[in-house]
Amino acid sequence: xxxxxxxxxxxxxxxxxxxxxxxxxxxxxxxxxxxxxxxxxxxxxxxxxxxxxxxxxxxxxxxxxxxxxxxxxxxxxxxxxxxxxxxxxxxxxxxxxxxxxxxxxxxxxxxxxxxxxxxxxxxxxxxxxxxxxxxxxxxxxxxxxxxxxxxxxxxxxxxxxxxxxxxxxxxxxxxxxxxxxxxxxxxxxxxxxxxxxxxxxxxxxxxxxxxxxxxxxxxxxxxxxxxxxxxxxxxxxxxxxxxxxxxxxxxxxxxxxxxxxxxxxxxxxxxxxxxxxxxxxxxxxxxxxxxxxxxxxxxxxxxxxxxxxxxxxxxxxxxxxxxxxxxxxxxxxxxxxxxxxxxxxxxxxxxxxxxxxx
Ligand code: NAD
Ligand code: IPM
Ligand code: MN
Numbered sequence: 001x002x003x004x005x006x007x008x009x010x011x012x013x014x015x016x017x018x019x020x021x022x023x024x025x026x027x028x029x030x031x032x033x034x035x036x037x038x039x040x041x042x043x044x045x046x047x048x049x050x051x052x053x054x055x056x057x058x059x060x061x062x063x064x065x066x067x068x069x070x071x072x073x074x075x076x077x078x079x080x081x082x083x084x085x086x087x088x089x090x091x092x093x094x095x096x097x098x099x100x101x102x103x104x105x106x107x108x109x110x111x112x113x114x115x116x117x118x119x120x121x122x123x124x125x126x127x128x129x130x131x132x133x134x135x136x137x138x139x140x141x142x143x144x145x146x147x148x149x150x151x152x153x154x155x156x157x158x159x160x161x162x163x164x165x166x167x168x169x170x171x172x173x174x175x176x177x178x179x180x181x182x183x184x185x186x187x188x189x190x191x192x193x194x195x196x197x198x199x200x201x202x203x204x205x206x207x208x209x210x211x212x213x214x215x216x217x218x219x220x221x222x223x224x225x226x227x228x229x230x231x232x233x234x235x236x237x238x239x240x241x242x243x244x245x246x247x248x249x250x251x252x253x254x255x256x257x258x259x260x261x262x263x264x265x266x267x268x269x270x271x272x273x274x275x276x277x278x279x280x281x282x283x284x285x286x287x288x289x290x291x292x293x294x295x296x297x298x299x300x301x302x303x304x305x306x307x308x309x310x311x312x313x314x315x316x317x318x319x320x321x322x323x324x325x326x327x328x329x330x331x332x333x334x335x336x337x338x339x340x341x342x343x344x345x346x347x348x349x350x351x352x353x354x355x356x357x358x
Contacts, residue, residue: 012281014072045076054087129243258292
């Protein structure tokens with residue numbers, strides 16, 4: 001099989017970790033006999049500073065022609081974040097109807113959790129984040145700008161279609177996992193309209209999935225439970241903002257934001273899905289070659305799996321875990337490996353040919 005991949009390294013460490021993932025994917029494509037044809041796009045804050053836009057007018061439409069999109073990170077201190085992110089990343093997620101943002105969290109071998117005495121059995125869950133609506137909405141505006149009467153309104157949008165489809169995705173994912181357990185993140189005690197609606201749909205749909213055991217927590221105590229009882233969680237579904245917050249906290253308890261991977265899925269495959277690490281452009285470490293590539297390599301693994309290259313995907317995950325197990329770790333995890341050294345060691349493991357065991 002041959003796949004056309006749109007590559008958008010973006011900004012900061014995005015430009016360091018994406019080429020590493022490409023090296024690994026190229027190695028796997030030879031090993032497992034499939035083809036990857038990349039088209040690289042320069043869309044980034046640099047591009048914005050040169051052209052005045054994050055993408056050309058038809059830039060996002062063009063991405064629709066690919067089998068998948070692989071992105072690094074977006075963000076630069078010289079461009080306001082709402083300009084860069086609403087100019088590139090967020091419009092891709094929306095226009096391509098990538099409504100399910102899947103963010104797995106696992107304590108990998110060789111990595112020490114900041115939580116005392118926790119093992120891999122305790123930290124193994126997936127955050128399913130609504131990715132198209134909710135708190136991330138362009139509806140709103142300012143009145144009386146620059147005066148004492150200045151006011152600003154930001155609307156949250158929950159649609160029946162949008163809520164039901166993400167909840168169904170989460171129920172079905174929970175059904176496919178051994179524990180069949182689904183937690184819903186809510187805040188229906190404080191947010192009077194949208195969150196009771198979310199709970200109402202969660203309870204209604206749960207009747208269609210009687211084999212899934214459910215739990216619901218308000219987001220405030222849920223963050224505390226992530227720290228104190230990570231073993232309670234299997235699949236956790238949340239609105240756009242809650243899912244965003246939980247999917248930085250999750251990898252933090254598993255060692256570092258640097259390991260966090262994500263898939264922005266258009267499950268119907270009407271449009272391409274996008275794969276990207278959860279982390280941002282990390283301006284504080286960019287240019288030093290020390291970024292942890294695991295989040296990006298794991299995102300590549302999710303992309304290969306989604307494209308149908310399960311053996312290559314499985315092999316890559318095993319190789320990543322073998323290398324972390326060897327304690328060949330980057331600085332964020334307490335090691336001294338560079339980005340490139342970590343990737344080289346992953347490729348060495350893949351080269352042994354013994355990584356994937358059927
Ligand atoms: P960040 O994820 O870029 O960085 C947070 C902290 O984690 C920093 O100390 C950074 O050095 C560290 N870190 C992140 N990834 C790492 C890795 N792979 N290896 C080692 N350390 C890593 O988040 P931020 O500081 O809130 O945002 C910086 C910029 O990135 C902003 O412009 C923000 O809007 C943007 N951002 C973009 C995305 C995205 O493109 N998906 C996601 C989050 C933030
Ligand atoms: C993420 C990021 C983005 C989000 C930002 C950069 C807009 O934090 O992918 O988690 O909030 O979705
Ligand atoms: Mn985030």
